[in-house]
Structures are given as C-alpha cells and as structure tokens.
Amino acid sequence: MKRVTMADVAERAGVSKSTVSQYLNQRYEYMGEETKKKIAEVIDATGYQANTLARSLKQKRTFTIGVIVANILHIFSTQVIRAIEDVCHQQDISVIVCNADDDPKKEEKYITMLRAKQVDGLIVFPTGENKTLYDQMVQERYPLVFVDRLVEGLSVDTFLLDNKAALRLAVDYLVEKQHRYIAIITTSLIRHVTPRVERISGYRIALEQHDLPIHEEYIQGVNVEDISIALAHLLALTPRPTAIIAGNDLTLMEILKSIKRDKKHIPNDFALLGIDDVAYAPLFEPPLTTIAQPAFQIGEAAARCLLEKINSESMNDRRQPGIHRFQPKLVVRASC
Incomplete structure (x- = not known):
C-alpha cells in the first residue's frame, strides 16, 4: 500500500x-x-x-530527552522518573532512562551514548565523579539539569530536598517523644553523595540545637549489605540508642528485614523513623513514622526546567542556573 x-x-x-x-x-x-x-x-x-525523522531534521531536534539515575532501586528515583515522564508526555517528548548504579564509568558511558543519539537534553542524578564531562556540557551550553545531588563548582540547575531541614524535623520529633539517645544509619558515605552527607550534617546540627551529645558511634554510613551489622552494633552499645533514623529507603528496608529476623519489636526495642515516605510505611506493623520528600514536585520542576532550556531560542533567554530545594514533611504514625 x-x-x-x-x-x-x-x-x-x-x-x-x-x-x-x-x-x-x-x-x-x-x-x-x-x-x-x-x-x-x-x-x-x-x-x-x-515522519519523525523529517521533523527532527527540519527543527533540529529529536524530541527526546535522557534521564540518568544514580540508582533506580531508590523509590525516590522511580517517583521522579514518573513525574518527568508525565511532563514530557504532555509535550510529546520521549524519555530514555538509564541506570548508572552509582558507577561513574557507567554514567560516562550513558552520557556519551545519549548525546550520540542527539537527545535534546539530559536530567542527571550525578555520581559527582565525571566533573570534566559535566563541565564540557556546561561550556557547550547543552541543556542539562541535575536532580538530588550537587556538584560543586558547576553552574547547573539542581533540584533536591532540603536535607538538613528533613533531619531537623526528624530529631525535633524524636526529642519531643522524650528520646535522648538518637542514632542514624545510612548507606555508604565514601562517595560523599549529597543527600547522605547533608542528612548526617543536619543530624549533627539538630542534636547540638537540643544540647544533646554527639556520639560518633551512633553515626553509621555503610554498604547496604552491612546495614544489619551496623544495626546490631548500635543495639550493643552502652548507652544504647532508644531511637534510630533510617537515612533513606534502602536503609529502612534492610533495618526492617533485621527486625523481622531477630524478632525485635518497634517501638519497644527502639523507635524507628525513616527518611522517604515509602509506600509500605502505613502497612508495616506498627505503621512507620517518616519524613516525606515531594518527589513528584521535584521531578516535575526538573522536567519543566529542562524543556524551558531546550525551547529557549538563545542563551540570552535563559535565567541564571540555581539550586532549588524542596521542603520535607513529617508523617506521624506509630513507630516512634
């Protein structure tokens, strides 16, 4: 035909x-x-x-963007991706999603591949270790947006939670519930990933504001597979923490596995508060108190910012890049 x-x-x-x-x-x-x-x-x-090819050639656009997430296992990442896709769908923009696994080499590979496919712009959860590559894109004035993580020395629009405010909410609530020995467990701090580092900093600041001592052994930043060991270490300390903050959703999941395996009882054995309001939080017994971050708002804002950059006819139309922080929300349930 x-x-x-x-x-x-x-x-x-x-x-x-x-x-x-x-x-x-x-x-x-x-x-x-x-x-x-x-x-x-x-x-x-x-x-x-x-004829999308003809359309692309005529308008010098592919009507496609790339999203590179640091770790797609984080619920936050999948929620942000969903929000980005919703915004792009409304604009007839296709989205290619790549998972870097917190591996700078994979991230570099995906950036190179997506740019070879001539995507119109990139939204990246940066590992932070490809600064030369990021800087090259900035110098080329290529449409680029970061999510969740800062890269120092680069002028790139970045969308993320106010992590210190999140920990202030968490510590304030635990102190209100009469806890004085508060610990925190998060995933590895070796790569200095922004949310993890800022949450530890926020934890320290909040304890100081309540005139509570900072016990260094109460701060555990370990690989996911070692979280159960870190939890056991905390529960063997003297004085023993009466409340534990899970620094992200992967940490929370590992702590809950340990609780089930060791037949611990929350909040009798220790109070538990999670950062990230995971979908199963109200279903766990007891329901988990959490700090929620507006993942969908962050994703929508990042997508709209990138499309604005892509649609700008000249760099003169673009505003100065900045850091855009979103406020956390305390969701009180029964685990504290």
Whole structure:
C-alpha cells in the first residue's frame, strides 16, 4: 500500500500542508475547532504517521530527552522518573532512562551514548565523579539539569530536598517523644553523595540545637549489605540508642528485614523513623513514622526546567542556573 503523506491528509481535510504541520506540532493558536476536528478524522481514517525523522531534521531536534539515575532501586528515583515522564508526555517528548548504579564509568558511558543519539537534553542524578564531562556540557551550553545531588563548582540547575531541614524535623520529633539517645544509619558515605552527607550534617546540627551529645558511634554510613551489622552494633552499645533514623529507603528496608529476623519489636526495642515516605510505611506493623520528600514536585520542576532550556531560542533567554530545594514533611504514625 502507498504510504499516506502529509499532502494526502491536507487534500482530504481540505486544508494546506502547513495547517496539517501546525496541527501535528500542536500549534493551534489560529486554528478553528472544525479544522482540528477534520484533520483528526482524516488522520484516524488513513492511519497517517508523521515522519519523525523529517521533523527532527527540519527543527533540529529529536524530541527526546535522557534521564540518568544514580540508582533506580531508590523509590525516590522511580517517583521522579514518573513525574518527568508525565511532563514530557504532555509535550510529546520521549524519555530514555538509564541506570548508572552509582558507577561513574557507567554514567560516562550513558552520557556519551545519549548525546550520540542527539537527545535534546539530559536530567542527571550525578555520581559527582565525571566533573570534566559535566563541565564540557556546561561550556557547550547543552541543556542539562541535575536532580538530588550537587556538584560543586558547576553552574547547573539542581533540584533536591532540603536535607538538613528533613533531619531537623526528624530529631525535633524524636526529642519531643522524650528520646535522648538518637542514632542514624545510612548507606555508604565514601562517595560523599549529597543527600547522605547533608542528612548526617543536619543530624549533627539538630542534636547540638537540643544540647544533646554527639556520639560518633551512633553515626553509621555503610554498604547496604552491612546495614544489619551496623544495626546490631548500635543495639550493643552502652548507652544504647532508644531511637534510630533510617537515612533513606534502602536503609529502612534492610533495618526492617533485621527486625523481622531477630524478632525485635518497634517501638519497644527502639523507635524507628525513616527518611522517604515509602509506600509500605502505613502497612508495616506498627505503621512507620517518616519524613516525606515531594518527589513528584521535584521531578516535575526538573522536567519543566529542562524543556524551558531546550525551547529557549538563545542563551540570552535563559535565567541564571540555581539550586532549588524542596521542603520535607513529617508523617506521624506509630513507630516512634
């Protein structure tokens, strides 16, 4: 069968090719409802498919963006991706998602691959160890947005939680519940990942504000597979922590596994508060008190910022990049 062309659609709808092109590109400003309806009916009847390659060549865009997440196992990451995809779907933009596994070499590979595919821009949860590559994109004025993690010395729009405020909320609540021995466990601090480092810093600041001593042994930053060991170490200390903060969702999951295996009882054995309001938090027994971060708002804001950069006709249209922090929310349940 002969392939249906834009000219065929225009002829059957009784409009010009440029009108069909405007319809396909969702430029409806000067188009009547009847015209839109006729074009839609012809496209539906003929099964016409736009030539995306020709569209890309003409507009010098692929209408595709790349998202590189540091670790897709984090619930926060999947929620942010969903929000990005929602925004892009509304704009007929495709999204390619890559998981770097917190590995700088994988991240570098994906950045190179996505740019070779000529994606229009990138949203990256940066490992922080490809600074030369990031800087090259900044110098080229390539549309780039960071999520969740800061890279010092680079002027890139970055969207993330106010991590210190999150820990202040957590410690304030635990102190209000009469806890004086408060510990924190998070995943490895070796790579100085922004949320982990800032949350430890926020924890220290909050304890100082309450005139509570900082016990260094109460601060555990370990690999995921060692979290159960870190928990056992904390519970063997004297004085023993009466409350433990799980620094992220992966940490919380490992702590809950240990609780089940060792037949511990929350909050009798120790109070537990998680950073990240995971979906199962209200389903656990007892329901888990958490600090929620607005993942969907962060994802939406990052996507809109990137599309704004892509759609800017010149760098003069772009505002100065900045750090955009979002406020946490305490969700009180029964684990503290």
